[in-house]
Amino acid sequence: MSKRITKVVTKQWSFFWAGLLFGLAQILFMLVDIQRDFQVYGRAVIDPLRVTAGLGQMFRGLEVFVFDGKTNLYGQVFQADVWWPIIGMILGGSLVGLMESEFRSWVKYNKKMLLLSFVGGIVFSYGTRLAGGCTLYHLLGGIPLMQIDSWVVVAVMSLSGMLTFFLLAKLGLAGYFKHQETRFYIEKAQLEGSAGEGLGYDSHYKPWRDPWRWLGVLFLALMVGVAVWNGLFNPAYKMGFSRAGWSYPTFTLLAGLLAGVAMAKSGFGTECATVSLELSPALRSNDGRFRHLGLPRITQTLFKGMFPFVGVITAIVITNLFMVVAWIGFGIPLGHHILIKDQLNLGHVVGAAMLGFGAVALIGCEIRSYMRLGLFYGNTLVGFIGFAIGYLPYTLYPQAHEAWLKSTIIIHQAYNWPELISGNPTIQYGVGVIYSVLLLAILFWAVRTSARVMGIPLRTVLGRNIESIQLSLDKREAFKH
Numbered sequence: 001m002s003k004r005i006t007k008v009v010t011k012q013w014s015f016f017w018a019g020l021l022f023g024l025a026q027i028l029f030m031l032v033d034i035q036r037d038f039q040v041y042g043r044a045v046i047d048p049l050r051v052t053a054g055l056g057q058m059f060r061g062l063e064v065f066v067f068d069g070k071t072n073l074y075g076q077v078f079q080a081d082v083w084w085p086i087i088g089m090i091l092g093g094s095l096v097g098l099m100e101s102e103f104r105s106w107v108k109y110n111k112k113m114l115l116l117s118f119v120g121g122i123v124f125s126y127g128t129r130l131a132g133g134c135t136l137y138h139l140l141g142g143i144p145l146m147q148i149d150s151w152v153v154v155a156v157m158s159l160s161g162m163l164t165f166f167l168l169a170k171l172g173l174a175g176y177f178k179h180q181e182t183r184f185y186i187e188k189a190q191l192e193g194s195a196g197e198g199l200g201y202d203s204h205y206k207p208w209r210d211p212w213r214w215l216g217v218l219f220l221a222l223m224v225g226v227a228v229w230n231g232l233f234n235p236a237y238k239m240g241f242s243r244a245g246w247s248y249p250t251f252t253l254l255a256g257l258l259a260g261v262a263m264a265k266s267g268f269g270t271e272c273a274t275v276s277l278e279l280s281p282a283l284r285s286n287d288g289r290f291r292h293l294g295l296p297r298i299t300q301t302l303f304k305g306m307f308p309f310v311g312v313i314t315a316i317v318i319t320n321l322f323m324v325v326a327w328i329g330f331g332i333p334l335g336h337h338i339l340i341k342d343q344l345n346l347g348h349v350v351g352a353a354m355l356g357f358g359a360v361a362l363i364g365c366e367i368r369s370y371m372r373l374g375l376f377y378g379n380t381l382v383g384f385i386g387f388a389i390g391y392l393p394y395t396l397y398p399q400a401h402e403a404w405l406k407s408t409i410i411i412h413q414a415y416n417w418p419e420l421i422s423g424n425p426t427i428q429y430g431v432g433v434i435y436s437v438l439l440l441a442i443l444f445w446a447v448r449t450s451a452r453v454m455g456i457p458l459r460t461v462l463g464r465n466i467e468s469i470q471l472s473l474d475k476r477e478a479f480k481h
Contacts, residue, residue: 009099012465015311018266023318025258032251046323047335048141052128054083058227059388065226074395081239082231084249085256092260093374105207105376107181107200113173116361117379121386124358129394131351132341134366135270144320146416146435147336149344153352158274160356165275169293175199177299179267185467197296216381220373260371269368271359272308279303298470305454306446307466313443324436328429337415346408
């Protein structure tokens with residue numbers, strides 16, 4: 001038993017178990033959020049974990065701290081505040097670094113990749129303003145909620161992400177595209193003659209001699225430090241302990257922490273999931289093309305076996321089942337019903353394309369970026385500064401953006417598929433049940449397809465991390481030859 005616990009603590013996890021924990025983190029957040037809404041407003045809606053507005057509030061808090069309230073870069077849209085789930089995700093990444101005795105500051109990125117991550121951060125964060133949320137809001141929140149706009153965003157984002165992947169591969173950056181960097185796997189692969197697995201590995205690299213890294217750490221420390229300090233002691237912060245009490249901040253922080261651990265223990269993220277679903281057939285038919293692009297073997301296996309998709313669909317199913325039970329069984333309305341933001345409009349399409357580009361350029365969507373910050377990934381530290389810049393077009397000109405989004409609304413009456421299909425509550429409940437069954441079927445299909453395509457047992461798909469799977473596949477291939 002002690003060996004099993006040690007392995008759980010010190011080794012990476014499978015995507016399935018990461019998706020399971022992430023789904024439980026979502027449920028914890030929703031339970032606490034529903035309870036608070038009843039206490040404050042006397043009513044509640046089912047609204048899963050969200051981050052983009054909270055990040056804007058934290059940027060506003062940093063602005064007030066640095067410029068003493070004399071500027072208004074974010075203030076037209078956001079009031080200074082703290083959002084504990086974001087703090088939790090960053091801490092979750094750092095906790096995993098401590099558990100595994102390995103932060104990822106050792107990963108070396110060239111100047112081209114760093115510049116691309118900075119631009120990716122700008123594009124991604126502006127995309128969240130147009131699309132009404134990030135990939136967490138739509139893929140891991142909107143899809144379980146049966147949102148129409150989220151399906152459109154995910155479809156466009158997936159296509160954009162795949163096109164961006166091929167574009168950046170042409171620029172010679174494919175070797176950086178990994179779900180996670182672990183020194184053990186890279187050193188093991190290089191000992192076995194697979195130098196292509198470690199583009200970011202340089203035994204002579206001194207990360208803390210890079211001025212860009214210090215700039216990124218300073219920015220992160222200031223933003224987190226200002227938010228946490230004010231959240232603890234400033235009564236003006238609505239989500240701080242003075243105004244919100246101890247329960248809501250503590251449990252939403254815990255939800256973020258669990259989500260951060262899930263991501264850091266596996267490389268769990270939205271962009272890998274959608275790209276793997278698209279590229280798996282191509283890898284099955286012609287993996288030589290991807291080797292030629294310089295894509296690491298472990299990433300080829302990751303995409304071919306759709307392992308990230310297995311993790312994400314697991315989280316989606318768990319979240320959806322909780323929502324349907326709360327909706328049908330307890331009569332709590334489904335969330336994501338904000339005027340303009342959640343009404344399908346052209347901004348969802350444009351913003352989704354930006355989300356797809358930004359997520360691939362960052363090697364991680366927004367929530368994955370938080371756990372990567374906790375692990376001190378160099379490109380994410382730089383890209384996170386881009387996040388702050390990307391908000392500015394919207395926060396400086398919010399009325400112009402709102403007017404454009406309002407003028408391009410495509411569907412006014414319905415937010416989710418049950419509402420679009422029928423106005424009868426009984427029929428809507430039936431649609432919701434069918435929707436849940438379809439999501440479960442997709443999960444079973446993904447797990448079985450992964451096992452069949454990779455020639456491995458189902459328990460391996462569910463229980464082993466991708467590093468150990470890849471090393472086992474390498475041994476099997478070497479034995480054949």
